[in-house]
Amino acid sequence: xxxxxxxxxxxxxxxxxxxxxxxxxxxxxxxxxxxxxxxxxxxxxxxxxxxxxxxxxxxxxxxxxxxxxxxxxxxxxxxxxxxxxxxxxxxxxxxxxxxxxxxxxxxxxxxxxxxxxxxxxxxxxxxxxxxxxxxxxxxxxxxxxxxxxxxxxxxxxxxxxxxxxxxxxxxxxxxxxxxxxxxxxxxxxxxxxxx
Amino acid sequence: xxxxxxxxxxxxxxxxxxxxxxxxxxxxxxxxxxxxxxxxxxxxxxxxxxxxxxxxxxxxxxxxxxxxxxxxxxxxxxxxxxxxxxxxxxxxxxxxxxxxxxxxxxxxxxxxxxxxxxxxxxxxxxxxxxxxxxxxxxxxxxxxxxxxxxxxxxxxxxxxxxxxxxxxxxxxxxxxxxxxxxxxxxxxxxxxxxxxxxxxxxxxxxxxxxxx
Numbered sequence: 001x002x003x004x005x006x007x008x009x010x011x012x013x014x015x016x017x018x019x020x021x022x023x024x025x026x027x028x029x030x031x032x033x034x035x036x037x038x039x040x041x042x043x044x045x046x047x048x049x050x051x052x053x054x055x056x057x058x059x060x061x062x063x064x065x066x067x068x069x070x071x072x073x074x075x076x077x078x079x080x081x082x083x084x085x086x087x088x089x090x091x092x093x094x095x096x097x098x099x100x101x102x103x104x105x106x107x108x109x110x111x112x113x114x115x116x117x118x119x120x121x122x123x124x125x126x127x128x129x130x131x132x133x134x135x136x137x138x139x140x141x142x143x144x145x146x147x148x149x150x151x152x153x154x155x156x157x158x159x160x161x162x163x164x165x166x167x168x169x170x171x172x173x174x175x176x177x178x179x180x181x182x183x184x185x186x187x188x189x190x191x192x193x194x195x
Numbered sequence: 196x197x198x199x200x201x202x203x204x205x206x207x208x209x210x211x212x213x214x215x216x217x218x219x220x221x222x223x224x225x226x227x228x229x230x231x232x233x234x235x236x237x238x239x240x241x242x243x244x245x246x247x248x249x250x251x252x253x254x255x256x257x258x259x260x261x262x263x264x265x266x267x268x269x270x271x272x273x274x275x276x277x278x279x280x281x282x283x284x285x286x287x288x289x290x291x292x293x294x295x296x297x298x299x300x301x302x303x304x305x306x307x308x309x310x311x312x313x314x315x316x317x318x319x320x321x322x323x324x325x326x327x328x329x330x331x332x333x334x335x336x337x338x339x340x341x342x343x344x345x346x347x348x349x350x351x352x353x354x355x356x357x358x359x360x361x362x363x364x365x366x367x368x369x370x371x372x373x374x375x376x377x378x379x380x381x382x383x384x385x386x387x388x389x390x391x392x393x394x395x396x397x398x399x400x401x402x403x404x405x406x407x
Contacts, residue, residue, distance in 0.1 A: 007262050014258075014266045018273040025277045032284035040287060101295050125295045127225065130374070132292055164374060 040122060041107070045080060045092050048109025048118035052082035052089050063186060070185035071095060074178035075103065079187075082109070090117060091187050093179045099171030101125035106172060108179040112191055113149040119176060124168070131168035140169065144176050150184060153177045199324045206328025212305045213336040213382075214389040219305030223337050224378040226296050231354055233341035235289045237334030239282070239297060243274045244306045244333075245326035251314040252322035258315070267310045268301070275300045288355075305333060336385065343381050348372030 045055050058064065058079040068076045080092040090111040096103035105122035119141050126132050134140055143159050156177040161169040212218050219240075226236045247270050251258070258266050279297050282290045290297070300306065309329050314322040345352050350368040351361040362368075371377045 007259050010257070010259050011262050011265055011269075014269050018269045022273055022276055025280050029280040029284040033280065036284060036287045123291060127295075135292075164370075 041094075044107040044120040044122050045082075045109075047120045048092055048107050049082045049090050049111075050118070052084050054083050055080040055092060056083070057081075063190070067182045067186045070181045071178040072181065073098075074174055076178070076182065077105070079182070088112065088191075091183070093182055094122070095175055095178060097171045097175035097178065099124055099126050100131050100165075100167040101127060104168070104171045104175070106175040108144075108176055110179065110183055110187070114180070114183045114188060115149040115151070116144045116147050116176065116179075119144045119172065121172070124171075126165070126168040126171075131165045133162050133165045134168045134172050137162060141172070147176075147180070150188070151180045152184070153180070156180065199320060202321055202324040203328040206325060206330070207332040207335065209393065210329075211332040211336060211389065212308075212329050213333055214386050216305075216308075217386075218308050219303045219333060220382075222296055222299060222303055223333070223340065224375060224382065226293065227337050227341040227344055227378060228348070228373050229292075229345050230338060230341045230352055232289070232293055233337045234334075235282075235286070236293060236296060237330075237337050239275075239278045240300060240303065240306070240333055241327065241330030242278060243271065243300055244309055244330045245323060246274045247271045247306055247310055248314040248322040248326035249319055251310045252317060252319040255315050263311070263315060264307075267307055271306050271310070272301045305329065340378070340381060340385060344372050344377060348377065 046052075049055075058081055064076070064079065067079055075096040077094040077096060080094070081088065082090045082092055090109060093108045093110065094105065095108070096105050098104075102125045104124040104126065107120045107122055109117040109119070111117050121135055121141075124131070124135075126134065140160070140162055144156075147155050147159075156173050159173065161173070206212065210216060213220065213223060222236065222240075227233050247267070250270050251267060275298060278300070279290075282293075282297060309325060313325045317325070342352065346360065346362065348368055348370060350366050352359045369377075372381065
């Protein structure tokens with residue numbers, strides 16, 4: 001009996017001290033991590049819509065609900081209204097699409113006619129060297145700008161994938177297709193009227 | 196002091212975790228596609244294995260042997276989480292590429308192996324030597340493997356978007372080197388190479404002993 005209590009206490013002490021050490025590290029790094037995430041998000045937004053100088057997050061609940069429904073299985077995070085010197089120039093859509101190693105956070109830029117201006121990968125857990133080719137093989141991301149205005153799922157499916165990283169490439173392609181659906185279903189109707 | 200140096204050198208040479216003990220291969224084969232990734236991954240592993248060795252060794256008399264494995268895992272997992280948070284905060288670019296492999300250091304058998312086989316039975320100073328030696332041995336082999344795979348698999352070595360070395364344009368890189376079969380092939384040749392070196396130096400030592 002006393003022996004088993006000793007074992008329990010040993011594990012308990014180890015776990016409590018580990019938790020203490022971890023919470024201290026977390027407290028020390030949390031503000032910096034938040035800052036890095038904010039910077040990464042800003043850089044992504046700027047990368048997909050280089051002309052825009054202001055991104056305003058869309059807070060209209062009804063619009064977001066309709067957009068999330070249009071995105072379907074892809075998890076819509078945020079929609080940003082992009083403007084340049086006060087004039088509306090497009091949209092940035094942040095969403096999480098399923099890749100091989102979990103959700104891939106993508107930011108997709110669309111101009112006012114609904115064609116893709118750029119795609120940026122905010123975070124992903126794809127296999128280094130294989131899945132990460134979606135990032136390192138730059139032609140893959142760049143090909144999305146050739147999609148026509150008001151593209152649909154079939155247009156995205158017609159684009160090239162990457163052998164060896166099929167599921168990661170599909171993650172990005174599904175994300176872009178979802179952004180196309182969001183534009184067609186919701187954002188296209190917002191054009192003009194929003195100004 | 197001599198024992199310290201001997202323990203340290205063992206990890207790099209005759210007991211190298213990768214080419215001799217062959218533990219912790221999974222992460223090595225996966226991450227060694229880019230020199231840049233291998234360097235940072237190796238650095239993380241050196242830190243975790245040394246720190247966990249120190250802690251396990253310092254508390255080796257307080258850790259009951261029945262529950263040693265769960266306690267080792269808690270210790271290792273804590274240091275890995277610390278590395279994970281620090282990398283996220285200070286080198287987000289590298290973190291984004293290494294991603295899942297950093298948390299997976301927890302299950303890198305080399306680290307648990309050193310805690311169990313060495314640190315639990317030795318004094319802290321020696322445990323530091325073992326952790327550093329094993330960690331650096333792991334790091335060196337991984338960087339060499341990554342150099343071969345990146346240079347011949349992609350035709351160039353890239354360090355943060357700057358190309359350091361580029362092979363002549365006529366070279367068509369075989370992408371198999373970047374995939375897992377290529378990793379196994381290159382790694383097999385590296386094992387053969389280390390064994391050849393080891394046998395040669397053993398034969399030399401013997402020859403010297405005979406002459407005496």
